Amino acid sequence: MSAAPNLQPRRRRTQPLRRDLALIAEMIPPGIRVLDIGCGDGALLEHLVHELGVDGRGIELSQAGVNACVGHGLSVIQGDADTDLKDYPSGAFDVAVLSQTLQATRAPRAVLEQLVRIGRRAIVSFPNFGHWRVRWRLLFDGRMPTTQVLPAHWYDTPNIHLCTILDFEDMAAELGITIERALVLDSSGRAKALNSMRLANWFGEQCIVLLRRD
Amino acid sequence: MHGLVYAATLPGHRVEFGREQALTLDSGAELGPFTIAYQTYGKLDAERANAVLVCHALTGDQFVAETHPITGKPGWWETMVGPGKPIDTNRYFVICVNVLGACMGSTGPREINPATGKPYGLSFPLITVADMVRAQKLLIDHLGIEKLFCVLGGSMGGMQVLQWASAYPERVFAAVPIATGARHSAQNIAFHEVGRQAIMADPDWCHGDYLTQGRTPKRGLAVARMAAHITYLSESALHQKFGRNLQDRTRFTYGFEADFQVESYLRYQGSSFVERFDANSYLYLTRAMDYFDLVAEHGGVLTNAFRDTPVRFCLVSFTSDWLFPTSESRAIVHSLNAAAANVSFVEIESDKGHDAFLLDEPEFAKTLSGFLAGSAAHRGLK
Numbered sequence: 305m306s307a308a309p310n311l312q313p314r315r316r317r318t319q320p321l322r323r324d325l326a327l328i329a330e331m332i333p334p335g336i337r338v339l340d341i342g343c344g345d346g347a348l349l350e351h352l353v354h355e356l357g358v359d360g361r362g363i364e365l366s367q368a369g370v371n372a373c374v375g376h377g378l379s380v381i382q383g384d385a386d387t388d389l390k391d392y393p394s395g396a397f398d399v400a401v402l403s404q405t406l407q408a409t410r411a412p413r414a415v416l417e418q419l420v421r422i423g424r425r426a427i428v429s430f431p432n433f434g435h436w437r438v439r440w441r442l443l444f445d446g447r448m449p450t451t452q453v454l455p456a457h458w459y460d461t462p463n464i465h466l467c468t469i470l471d472f473e474d475m476a477a478e479l480g481i482t483i484e485r486a487l488v489l490d491s492s493g494r495a496k497a498l499n500s501m502r503l504a505n506w507f508g509e510q511c512i513v514l515l516r517r518d
Numbered sequence: 519m520h521g522l523v524y525a526a527t528l529p530g531h532r533v534e535f536g537r538e539q540a541l542t543l544d545s546g547a548e549l550g551p552f553t554i555a556y557q558t559y560g561k562l563d564a565e566r567a568n569a570v571l572v573c574h575a576l577t578g579d580q581f582v583a584e585t586h587p588i589t590g591k592p593g594w595w596e597t598m599v600g601p602g603k604p605i606d607t608n609r610y611f612v613i614c615v616n617v618l619g620a621c622m623g624s625t626g627p628r629e630i631n632p633a634t635g636k637p638y639g640l641s642f643p644l645i646t647v648a649d650m651v652r653a654q655k656l657l658i659d660h661l662g663i664e665k666l667f668c669v670l671g672g673s674m675g676g677m678q679v680l681q682w683a684s685a686y687p688e689r690v691f692a693a694v695p696i697a698t699g700a701r702h703s704a705q706n707i708a709f710h711e712v713g714r715q716a717i718m719a720d721p722d723w724c725h726g727d728y729l730t731q732g733r734t735p736k737r738g739l740a741v742a743r744m745a746a747h748i749t750y751l752s753e754s755a756l757h758q759k760f761g762r763n764l765q766d767r768t769r770f771t772y773g774f775e776a777d778f779q780v781e782s783y784l785r786y787q788g789s790s791f792v793e794r795f796d797a798n799s800y801l802y803l804t805r806a807m808d809y810f811d812l813v814a815e816h817g818g819v820l821t822n823a824f825r826d827t828p829v830r831f832c833l834v835s836f837t838s839d840w841l842f843p844t845s846e847s848r849a850i851v852h853s854l855n856a857a858a859a860n861v862s863f864v865e866i867e868s869d870k871g872h873d874a875f876l877l878d879e880p881e882f883a884k885t886l887s888g889f890l891a892g893s894a895a896h897r898g899l900k
């Protein structure tokens with residue numbers, strides 16, 4: 305009678321999973337142990353637990369998000385990616401997920417190192433500040449770009465460490481982290497595997513990478 | 519019986535243990551025979567898999583979800599336990615045990631020592647939280663329950679939950695420690711000491727021998743309760759409830775009557791408490807909480823208490839609780855993370871202080887029902 309995940313959740317989300325989350329879910333094999341850092345309202349986690357029988361845990365900064373998750377039977381704690389990852393033992397999870405959160409951390413480099421330490425693999429998604437619309441806005445409007453993926457103004461954005469795909473690639477290399485897979489989402493939400501990082505850096509609005517420490 | 523009811527006249531179940539083999543307590547003392555009084559709600563299913571153990575706090579008892587036999591007030595957790603409530607008695611078999619050392623039917627200093635035919639008084643051995651849990655485990659064995667679906671409780675009840683999870687992880691599927699800590703803080707010990715000194719300073723306490731002398735240390739126990747009650751509330755709760763409002767008067771009396779509503783309220787809390795609680799029990803149970811230190815017991819590393827634990831945890835704290843502040847729960851969460859345990863942690867926004875866990879807090883109720891439903895699905899409960 306142990307954790308056989310024949311779960312009959314009391315309430316299921318009816319909305320489809322956000323596109324980038326669905327792509328992350330596709331990278332995760334069933335039944336493994338996953339930590340979702342910055343799990344928000346638990347949409348991805350709920351999908352992983354209920355559809356894929358994943359042993360899923362979450363960390364979320366906002367108390368409202370945590371309460372919503374736990375209220376739906378998900379194992380989530382209130383915590384901060386910047387400070388609370390160090391507690392976990394190395395290799396505690398098969399996969400550590402950080403979706404659309406890296407750019408909002410105080411020390412993204414340290415967070416990334418923690419991620420590949422506690423997870424045997426890590427999946428990170430982030431908005432690409434090198435996308436042509438961003439460059440266009442800055443070049444021709446002369447103003448801090450706001451886009452669909454980055455809707456906040458400069459004064460109220462939580463994103464304090466934005467980067468481009470090439471920037472991310474550089475940092476991963478410096479940290480000895482291998483990018484096993486990379487996908488970009490263009491502005492219409494289509495996913496493409498990367499052939500050229502330079503092209504991806506122009507046309508990918510968001511980037512999803514599967515990482516492993518060498 | 520000095521306002522107290524003979525245990526035998528109380529409703530609910532009672533079982534005797536320790537007649538053949540006495541229970542060895544943490545102090546080294548042997549206790550036996552002794553009685554455990556408990557109450558149940560709902561039905562145990564055929565697989566004996568739906569049992570929920572609710573652990574009561576310092577001055578609570580086994581009457582969780584029914585009118586209290588002495589005070590006539592609603593059960594102390596009727597907001598949470600009952601048909602259709604978060605701890606749904608239509609679905610779960612709820613057990614609540616009066617802890618060892620308490621005064622509502624389980625053996626404690628008020629009960630008769632079979633060896634002497636007189637109340638134990640201070641000859642009753644010191645009880646620890648681990649001892650309480652040992653006694654509860656005897657009862658769970660007696661009921662033929664191999665694995666509790668969930669153990670939950672707040673404050674001293676939360677300490678019992680942590681003790682259950684660390685001592686008997688194979689007997690617990692899910693654990694919900696609420697508004698509690700892995701060890702009693704210096705400040706909390708200090709408040710308890712004030713209460714104990716108030717009791718012991720009362721001439722009617724008679725060095726703990728008041729029952730045989732036909733007296734009751736009412737004033738001391740009332741003061742202990744008043745001091746403790748302040749710690750259960752919060753500054754803002756007291757301010758909102760009473761402010762500086764005067765009690766049935768428009769001006770100061772320039773004396774020491776209960777001029778302020780808050781004084782009158784505390785005096786009422788004190789005087790009603792002595793009608794239902796035994797002063798010596800208060801000494802013993804506060805001591806048990808003071809001694810609780812799961813960290814020291816595990817070599818100074820709380821994670822060691824939970825290595826490879828299969829238990830699913832859900833910790834809950836309340837923003838205005840200064841007796842067991844959120845930092846205490848967070849420390850437990852960090853230790854559980856380090857043990858890679860399955861843990862949820864929710865801090866509930868409330869201005870009600872430590873007492874919030876006993877009150878109607880919708881967000882808290884939602885947390886509990888969500889966690890229990892999720893755990894029930896994993897456990898395969900119908």
